[in-house]
Amino acid sequence: TMAEEVDVKQVLATKFNPIPNNYTEGDTILYALGVGEGYDPLSQKQLQYTYENHTEFKALASMGTLFAFPMIMELGSGQLPIPGLIFNPLMMLHGEQYLEIKDPIPTSGNLLTYVHVGGIFDKGKSTLLQLDATTKDASGKEICFNQISLFIKGLGGFGGDRGPISSSIVPPMRAPDCVHHYKTTLQQALLYRLSGDINPLHCDPEIASMHHYERPILHGLCTLGFAERAILHNFCDSDATKLKAI
Numbered sequence: 001t002m003a004e005e006v007d008v009k010q011v012l013a014t015k016f017n018p019i020p021n022n023y024t025e026g027d028t029i030l031y032a033l034g035v036g037e038g039y040d041p042l043s044q045k046q047l048q049y050t051y052e053n054h055t056e057f058k059a060l061a062s063m064g065t066l067f068a069f070p071m072i073m074e075l076g077s078g079q080l081p082i083p084g085l086i087f088n089p090l091m092m093l094h095g096e097q098y099l100e101i102k103d104p105i106p107t108s109g110n111l112l113t114y115v116h117v118g119g120i121f122d123k124g125k126s127t128l129l130q131l132d133a134t135t136k137d138a139s140g141k142e143i144c145f146n147q148i149s150l151f152i153k154g155l156g157g158f159g160g161d162r163g164p165i166s167s168s169i170v171p172p173m174r175a176p177d178c179v180h181h182y183k184t185t186l187q188q189a190l191l192y193r194l195s196g197d198i199n200p201l202h203c204d205p206e207i208a209s210m211h212h213y214e215r216p217i218l219h220g221l222c223t224l225g226f227a228e229r230a231i232l233h234n235f236c237d238s239d240a241t242k243l244k245a246i
Helices: 008-012 025-034 044-050 061-066 069-076 188-195 205-210 220-235
Strands: 019-023 092-101 109-122 126-136 142-153
Touching: 008 109, 025 044, 025 061, 025 188, 025 220, 061 092, 061 142, 061 220, 069 092, 069 142, 092 220, 109 142, 188 220
Parallel strands: none
Antiparallel strands: 019 109, 092 142, 109 126, 126 142
């Protein structure tokens, strides 16, 4: 039965090994290109994210979403069992992502990300698994915090807490503060996947067809990166250190 497949106390007590995040300036630039930065190669505001010798060279804030991502890949491939949670990895969906920046993300570094289960909620026909991930540098200084919501379809009804109900956000009845258009390239997913999300759904037409898509789809966190850039260049003076959460 479903009740035998979800043991809430066991799941919440799960201990994970820290995730090493070792990356170079080249990786930082590759991520920026993967989320569309550098489409105007003469723009100094964009070169600061795509050229390592720029006097203001820095990392995009949304690069922080990469640090906990290896955990999602392992869970999705069935390589990382969680005691008390038996499920088909093919039924797992990455539903939501929250990123909070505690300190500017280094342009290269050797960081560690510590993950624990923040909650497991019974949504009736599915289960929501919440992972909380804190990334720190070698001195122990906190760099960023990620909260990841994973939906497991078909695994629900085990009698657990439904979890907090998020309040709906109603846009005000007025013109928007800004309208910004970005266009992804046809090879966007092929470039973004080099930053760690190598799920073939995003590059292999045959796999995409098996999932009933006409073609490979773009990564959700790549879209998040585009959204960050729109906020960055319109409301943060193109300075990623001013962006605190997304």
